[in-house]
Amino acid sequence: MASTQSSEEHPEPAGVADPSPLIWLGGGLPPRFRWVSPALLQALGHPLEAWKSRGFVSQLVHPEDLHGLLEAWGAVSRTGVPRALELHGVSAEGRPVRLAVELNAVEPSPDGAGELIGTVRLLAPPLQPEAPEPTASSLDEMFREITRTQRMHEELIDAIDGIVWETDANFRFTFVSKQAERILGYPIPQWLEEPDFWLKHLHPEDRDWASAYCMKSARECRAHEFEYRMVAANGSSVWLRDIVTVVSEKGVPRQLRGIMVDVTAQRRAREDLEQSVSLLRATLESTADGVIVLQQDWYVTAINKRFQKLWSIPEALLDCRDGRVLSEHMRSQLENAEQVHERTQQLLASSEQEGVDVLRLRDGRVLERYSRPQRLGDTIIGRVWTYRDVTVERRAQAESERLLREAREAVRVRDDFLSIASHELKTPLTPLKLHLQVLKHRMASGQPVPAQHVDKALAQVARLSGLINDLLDTSRIQAGRLELRHEPVSLGALTQEVLADLRSVSPHRLLEYEEPAGPLLIQGDRGRLAQVLVNLLENALKYSPTGGTIRVRVERDGAQARVSVSDSGIGIPPDQKDHLFERFFRARNAPISGFGGLGLGLYICRDIVERHGGRIWVESEVGHGSTFHFTLPLLEDEASATPPETAPHPR
Numbered sequence: 001m002a003s004t005q006s007s008e009e010h011p012e013p014a015g016v017a018d019p020s021p022l023i024w025l026g027g028g029l030p031p032r033f034r035w036v037s038p039a040l041l042q043a044l045g046h047p048l049e050a051w052k053s054r055g056f057v058s059q060l061v062h063p064e065d066l067h068g069l070l071e072a073w074g075a076v077s078r079t080g081v082p083r084a085l086e087l088h089g090v091s092a093e094g095r096p097v098r099l100a101v102e103l104n105a106v107e108p109s110p111d112g113a114g115e116l117i118g119t120v121r122l123l124a125p126p127l128q129p130e131a132p133e134p135t136a137s138s139l140d141e142m143f144r145e146i147t148r149t150q151r152m153h154e155e156l157i158d159a160i161d162g163i164v165w166e167t168d169a170n171f172r173f174t175f176v177s178k179q180a181e182r183i184l185g186y187p188i189p190q191w192l193e194e195p196d197f198w199l200k201h202l203h204p205e206d207r208d209w210a211s212a213y214c215m216k217s218a219r220e221c222r223a224h225e226f227e228y229r230m231v232a233a234n235g236s237s238v239w240l241r242d243i244v245t246v247v248s249e250k251g252v253p254r255q256l257r258g259i260m261v262d263v264t265a266q267r268r269a270r271e272d273l274e275q276s277v278s279l280l281r282a283t284l285e286s287t288a289d290g291v292i293v294l295q296q297d298w299y300v301t302a303i304n305k306r307f308q309k310l311w312s313i314p315e316a317l318l319d320c321r322d323g324r325v326l327s328e329h330m331r332s333q334l335e336n337a338e339q340v341h342e343r344t345q346q347l348l349a350s351s352e353q354e355g356v357d358v359l360r361l362r363d364g365r366v367l368e369r370y371s372r373p374q375r376l377g378d379t380i381i382g383r384v385w386t387y388r389d390v391t392v393e394r395r396a397q398a399e400s401e402r403l404l405r406e407a408r409e410a411v412r413v414r415d416d417f418l419s420i421a422s423h424e425l426k427t428p429l430t431p432l433k434l435h436l437q438v439l440k441h442r443m444a445s446g447q448p449v450p451a452q453h454v455d456k457a458l459a460q461v462a463r464l465s466g467l468i469n470d471l472l473d474t475s476r477i478q479a480g481r482l483e484l485r486h487e488p489v490s491l492g493a494l495t496q497e498v499l500a501d502l503r504s505v506s507p508h509r510l511l512e513y514e515e516p517a518g519p520l521l522i523q524g525d526r527g528r529l530a531q532v533l534v535n536l537l538e539n540a541l542k543y544s545p546t547g548g549t550i551r552v553r554v555e556r557d558g559a560q561a562r563v564s565v566s567d568s569g570i571g572i573p574p575d576q577k578d579h580l581f582e583r584f585f586r587a588r589n590a591p592i593s594g595f596g597g598l599g600l601g602l603y604i605c606r607d608i609v610e611r612h613g614g615r616i617w618v619e620s621e622v623g624h625g626s627t628f629h630f631t632l633p634l635l636e637d638e639a640s641a642t643p644p645e646t647a648p649h650p651r
């Protein structure tokens, strides 16, 4: 059996059996009737309980038409667009009947389970052809019933939260439900009397397109649905969703019917929402941090440009919106990838947890990652990950920590120096004072003055002036004012002179000298180079307290002259060797109480040697002695001369 969109396309069937309106009210899927007009009960004979029972439609309607009815029921309930059907049915006595059914939605519902209201007309053959002539009382009864049913119908229509309307083909209203007055504020008669009421009260911005659209749809006899604004009686704009069906006859539109629902609140909510979303989007983009929001299943809900830039993410990777793919891309850039991965897993496992982590990238950047769960009400729906580039801050922090360490170290060195210096400067004063007192006493009493007292006093003065000279040299070096002379110096001859002087003051120590084959001329400051030699030799003597031979060797080493001073003394701990040439440095092997000294000699030596274009270093083994070497560039003539075959020989 055929079902049609619009019953009015079919002319009124001949032989209508029952002119009284047979009305029903129902809803839900599968369909159930909730109320049936007494006329309809009577017409088909089924009791009300049967109509209300589950599955009654399948008893009432022929199986062939059942599917069509169910489909129409669902569609009307969902869309609100009325439908009309012709069906084969069966009366309570089992007699076949033909029914014309009209379905209207009281309120559409997206799940297809909304309220429906409809009418039924009995088509030929008449169900009760032998029905007796109506009497006056039965006509009265029928009239009352019709009035009651009509009232109920009107009440139902007025109860619909929207304007139920009907117009002729020229858009002139022939019917509007009472809600019209409430929603737009114009009295109902105005709707019906003004020929172009709808057009006139359309919002000026919507008038052209809305009227054109509706006219076109009407011309094409097409049901349609659209949203536009009307201007209410109080001047406000009201958003209406209009669901329209076109009643046509032989392809010509005759009437329009529909329902206008006030959707102003939804529109405003939607506009507010759109505004909030765009505000959020702008906020997300304006932050200096890279942000990504992931759902529990790793779907990327939001991401900002900064994030994309921080991690150099190509557009193609973004398009897939898969957090796992992005995570792999990021992982390849991480220096501490394993550690970060573990931490990420841990955060994902405990959905409530928040965390701050530091990410080191292979390109040297340092990022701080902040992660917290994203909630919708009480439910956790994902996680927000924020990345901040803290490379500059971290570097500045490391630099300031380094400076602080250095400052502390400098303070410590200064304090150590003050304590050492005061000790060192005081040490020679006591014996000096003693010797001078002895000398004074002797002179006062006319006794002869022993030369050894004078020598010893002079030795202490020499020691004092040595310390003071070292201090002066150090401050000159610091101020860049240590001046050097530049003259040719024979290193061999200079070493011999220094050794001769030393032998005279330390006659009991063994000093061996391996002299070079030639004079080994260099350009430099004789006095300062002698100072270097003296310093190394005095250290060799000082730090080999149990005696042992001191060896000095001067030799040619390519274009350099090399001087080495070896002792068999206490040696130097390996970790201290690099620091020996620093200012005020005294190795652990020379505690303040054991060996005197300010820790300045080697510092001055290094400065002098380096300013001559040379290098100074030490080889040493704790407990087995040390060898200090320094090299100096030979004068050009000397350097280009062929080195003699003969090896240096000891003296």
Ligand code: ADP
Residues within 6 Å of the ligand: 539, 540, 543, 544, 567, 569, 570, 571, 572, 580, 585, 586, 587, 588, 589, 590, 596, 597, 598, 599, 600, 601, 602, 603, 625, 626
């Ligand atoms: P100081 O006045 O302390 O001797 P130096 O600058 O000459 O200052 O030497 C620095 C430190 O190097 C000494 O305190 C000592 O610990 C170590 N040192 C120098 N020469 C020797 C050496 N020949 N044997 C062992 N240690 C040495």
